[in-house]
Amino acid sequence: MAKITFHGAAGTVTGSKYLIEAGQAKVLVDCGLFQGMKQLRLLNWKQLPFAASSVDAVVLTHAHIDHIGFLPRFVRDGFRRKVVCTPATKELAKLLLLDSAKNQKRDAAYLNRKHLTKHSPALPLYDVKDARRALHRLKAVARGEWHELSDPIWVRFHDAGHLLGSNMIEMEIRDRDPPLRLLFSGDVGRYDAPLYFDPSPPPPCDYLICESTYGDRDHPDEDVLEILAEKVNQAYARGGVMLFAAFAVGRSQQLIYLLQVLMHEGRIPKIPIFLDSPMAVDATRIFRTFSKDHDLSEGELAPPNSVLDGPNVELVREHNRSKQLNNVKGPAVIISSSGMMTGGRILFHLKRRLPDPKNTILLGGYMAAGTRGRDLQRGRPTIRIHGWDVPVRAAIDSVSGLSGHAGRSELLRWLKDLPKPKKTFITHGEPDSAESFAAALRDQYQFETVIPQLGESFELGE
Template identity: 85%
Template sequence: MARITFYGAAGTVTGSKYLVEAGKAKVLVDCGLFQGLKKLRELNWKKLPFDAATVNSVVLTHAHIDHIGFLPRFVRDGFRNKVVCTPATKELAKLLLLDSAKNQKRDADYLNRKKLSKHSPALPLYNAEDARRAIKRLKAVPRGEWRELLDPIWVRFHDAGHLLGSNMIEMEIRDRDPPLRILFSGDVGRYDAPLYFDPAPPPPCDYLICESTYGDRDHPQEDILDILAERVNKAFQRGGVMLFAAFAVGRSQQLIYLLQVLMHAGRIPRFPIFLDSPMAVDATKIFRTFSQDHDLSEGQLSPPSSVLDGPNVELVRDHERSKQLNRVTGPAVIISSSGMMTGGRILFHLKRRLPDPKNTVLLGGYMAAGTRGRDMQEGRSFVRIHGQDIPVRAAIDSVSGLSGHAGRSELLRWLKDLPKPKQTFITHGEPDSAASFAAALRDQYQFDTVIPQLGDSFELGE
């Protein structure tokens, strides 16, 4: 008998962790960090209900922190086996895990210095050495090839179109004939998204674990180049600086690539672009290494170097240079991370730029509940940064076409030709989104849907 238990991304978007048990094998699909609301972040500190040392393998859908960010803590807690992923995910995970450890230490140090924490001292969830130990566990395997994790569990990867190296995971439990087939969607990408190819068709499965981040809504039907040109030109008419909070891996590269395409076509003026993220700069090298995974059909720029090249692009690594950007006047674009404005250099830029109505903050993609990005998206007059309430006077705008997540109609399109599974588990969505998408699958495709909550466990097969 096989069993799946949902230890993350169930009833919420983040913290992806699914434990599959079959025979003597225990495999964890994703090992993500909870983000957003305080009650979710506190789950990162709660002891897992299972022993990390008993898990035989971790397998990753992709490198975003809500899917890999708990790995250093998991290794600290006793996990000693391999973390299986694609080559691009391995390289990106090295950057993201070390950066996550650095950000946690920096945030803890800041809280201690300013005496803003009720804990004395405030501690990070893990440190850089924990991250390095986790990185040593990463094992890269190519897409499309079956791999045995531990008898009877086998997996293979298929392109999910969400991020460089991202996958859906096809799993077979081979202690029966025919094997029990489980499909983990990971995060499903958009169709015709810049830089990424369309998500591969889902293979037939007995059980489907499907994300629902945008399960209750669609992205506007807008041409991304048209809408980005309109937003940029409008922002510069105000005379200020455009600040874009972008994920350092993926979103930053997409944005600079598209801005360069628009400038090359004469649709927006030429202006300086400051990429204020050492990790984003490093990530670009990885993007170039895996340039065969890029779809650069939006413009005539020659791949792969065009993604971040240009005399108007400054790649900012140095912290002092980052602080000097406070003196930059428009027109200019500053791209900084993190994407949901939960930490990193973007917070210092927000403190400087939000109070000035000439500036524009451009949001792109999903903003989880409890993040500063969601607060601004919902029109809050103030956002809290480093213990201060910062007034939001800058214009808040958005470019939804840069979302890495399929909208509701795109998810339904992705699943349209999939033979009906025995059961479909709807995960990785806020409650309303998951419920709406589950209803759509029942109504349109007659799928038997379940919305698991944290800790729920299900037997699979007979």
């Protein structure tokens, strides 16, 4: 008998961890960090109800921290086997895990230095040494080919269209005839998204584990280039700086690519762009290495496979240069991370730019509950940064077309031709979103749906 247990992304969006047990094998699908509200972040410190050393393999859908960010801690706690992913995910994980470790160390040091912690002292969840040990466990495999994780569990990757190297995971448990088939959606990307190809059609399965990040709503039906041009021209008219909080991996590359297309076509003025993120600069090198994974159909640039080239683009690595950006008057674009404004250089830019009504803060994509990005979306008059309440006077705007997640209608479109599974588990969504999407699947496709709770287990098969 096979079993699945939901140790993350159940009743919430982040912390993706699904434990599959079959025969003597244990496989963990994703190994992500909980993010957002404090009660969720505290779960990262809670001991898992199974031994890390008992797991035979980890398989990853993609490189975002809510899907891979717990790996260093998992290795520290005793995991010593392989972590299977695509080649692009392996390269991106090097950036993201090392950066995560450095950020945690830096944030803990800042809290201790400013006496802003109730702990004595505040400690990081893991360090750079732990991250390096986790990276040594990564094994890259190609999409479209079957790979044995641990007898009787095999997996095959299909493009999810969400991020460079992202996948849905097709799994077969081959201790019966026919095999028991599971499909893990990972994060499903959008149709016609810049830089990424459309998500591959889902293969037939007995059990579907499906995300529901946007399960209760759709993105506006809008041309992302047209909307971005409108927002940039409005920000240009204000005369200040447009600050874009972007994920260093994926969103930053999309944004600069689209801005370059618009400038090339004369739809927005040629203004300076500052990419203030060493990790985003390094990620761009990886994007170029895997250029065959790019869909660059939005416009013709010279050269056409360039994402960040251009005399108006400055790639900012040094901390001192980042501080000098405080003196930039605008019009200009500053792109910085993290995307949900939970840490990193973006916080210092927000402190500088939020109080001035000439400036524009541009949001893109999902903002988890408890993050500063969500607070700005909801119109909070002040934002807490480094122990200070910073007034929000800048214009707050958004470009939802840059979201990496499929909206409700796109998820339904993705599943439209899938033969009905025996059961569909709705994960990776806040409660309202998961419940709404589960109802839509029941009503439109007659799927039997379950919304698992954190830590809940289910027997699979007969």
